[in-house]
Amino acid sequence: MKKTKKEMINPAIAALPLCRQTFRSKVTKHWQFYLIVALPILFFLVFRYFPMYGILLAFKNRYSVSKGIWNSAWAQPYGLGQFKKFFSNPSALRTMWNTFSISMYALFASIPLAVIMAIGLNECRSQKWKKAVQLVTYAPYFISTVVMVAILLQFLDPSMGVFNGLRRLLGLKTINYMGEPKLFKHIYVWSALWQNTGYNAIIYLAALTGINPELYEAARVDGVNKWQKIWYVDLPCIRSTIIIMFIMNMGYVMSLGFEKVFLMQNALNLETSEIMSTYVYKMGLLSSDFAYSTAIDLLNSVINIILILTFNKLTKLVSDEGGIW
Numbered sequence: 001m002k003k004t005k006k007e008m009i010n011p012a013i014a015a016l017p018l019c020r021q022t023f024r025s026k027v028t029k030h031w032q033f034y035l036i037v038a039l040p041i042l043f044f045l046v047f048r049y050f051p052m053y054g055i056l057l058a059f060k061n062r063y064s065v066s067k068g069i070w071n072s073a074w075a076q077p078y079g080l081g082q083f084k085k086f087f088s089n090p091s092a093l094r095t096m097w098n099t100f101s102i103s104m105y106a107l108f109a110s111i112p113l114a115v116i117m118a119i120g121l122n123e124c125r126s127q128k129w130k131k132a133v134q135l136v137t138y139a140p141y142f143i144s145t146v147v148m149v150a151i152l153l154q155f156l157d158p159s160m161g162v163f164n165g166l167r168r169l170l171g172l173k174t175i176n177y178m179g180e181p182k183l184f185k186h187i188y189v190w191s192a193l194w195q196n197t198g199y200n201a202i203i204y205l206a207a208l209t210g211i212n213p214e215l216y217e218a219a220r221v222d223g224v225n226k227w228q229k230i231w232y233v234d235l236p237c238i239r240s241t242i243i244i245m246f247i248m249n250m251g252y253v254m255s256l257g258f259e260k261v262f263l264m265q266n267a268l269n270l271e272t273s274e275i276m277s278t279y280v281y282k283m284g285l286l287s288s289d290f291a292y293s294t295a296i297d298l299l300n301s302v303i304n305i306i307l308i309l310t311f312n313k314l315t316k317l318v319s320d321e322g323g324i325w
Contacts, residue, residue: 058082058295075291082295091274096254096303099275102261103253106189111246113197118204119234123226137198149263152191153178179268188264203245207238243315251308254300276300 027034057063059079060072075081086092117137124130143151155162156177164174177183211233219229258277265273276296284293 054294055298057291058298060291063290072291082292083299085292086296086299094271095274095276095279098272099254099256099277099300102185102188102275103256105185106192107246107249107253109189110193110197110200111242111249113193114200115204115235115238115242117197117201118208118238119230121201121205122208122234123230134198137201139198140195141199143195145257145259146263148191148195149260152187152264156187176268178264178266181269181272184264184269184272188261192260204238204241207241208234211237247308247312247315250311251304253307254303 054069056069057072059075059082060069061075061081062072063069064072077084121130121133124133140148154160156164158164158174158176161177163177167174175183177187215233215237216229219233224232254276256275256277258281261273261275262278262281265278277300280293280297280300283289283296
């Protein structure tokens with residue numbers, strides 16, 4: 001076999017197997033690309049994969065700083081003592097249900113509203129009006145969580161709030177909105193919809209703008225009206241985007257945002273406002289029971305994985321669009 005010029009110059013390369021020669025030549029030729037790719041890989045290794053070692057805490061009886069994670073005593077029986085402790089807690093199922101119900105409520109309300117807003121903006125012919133609506137609806141997304149909750153508390157205040165002021169004008173009794181457990185979910189979800197719907201509509205608006213114009217021309221030839229065009233052209237064309245967004249959001253059902261719930265939480269609404277993330281915070285950081293809080297958070301992640309796999313499979317069964325994978 002005739003040696004290449006590079007092999008004649010560098011005998012070390014010639015001694016390498018062919019597959020290693022190919023990989024080394026690729027790295028040498030495209031080293032800038034591999035350097036760029038190495039940075040995010042390093043990030044995920046350091047901040048995502050190496051910390052997984054801490055999952056062992058979920059199977060320990062009690063974390064000891066002096067002994068470290070590995071040498072701390074294992075929870076009994078079979079390392080599942082912390083999970084048994086959680087499910088023996090009378091409030092465990094309620095906490096899980098609060099997390100699941102609020103997330104599903106928000107999910108099934110946010111996607112239709114975002115789709116409706118995207119279709120409305122897509123049908124708008126006045127560019128000035130379209131830009132004005134986009135500005136007004138996108139702006140709340142950039143309000144911080146702390147400011148958002150402060151606005152809610154001001155508007156819903158029993159004595160000085162706008163809503164109770166209107167009730168007094170109508171001769172109705174004032175309501176302590178933040179102290180009513182049954183109102184917590186509605187306040188949380190609809191304030192989130194006001195804040196995020198405009199931003200969430202962007203991806204559906206992008207999908208609508210990517211529809212082939214020939215489909216609209218064919219619909220016009222068939223004599224369809226505006227509502228029929230939306231039903232038979234727009235919605236079918238963005239159905240795959242809706243399904244993908246739904247499945248992706250299912251992976252975060254049990255990972256409901258901690259900050260907003262914690263700031264809205266008080267002793268009166270704790271019955272419906274206690275969720276998994278706030279419970280983990282209280283057990284882990286306030287009570288310093290790191291093993292117990294790690295077990296709860298691990299259980300939370302497992303439930304998220306099960307949900308996303310289940311709904312991805314169901315989507316394949318009921319839709320021609322299929323799932324994410």
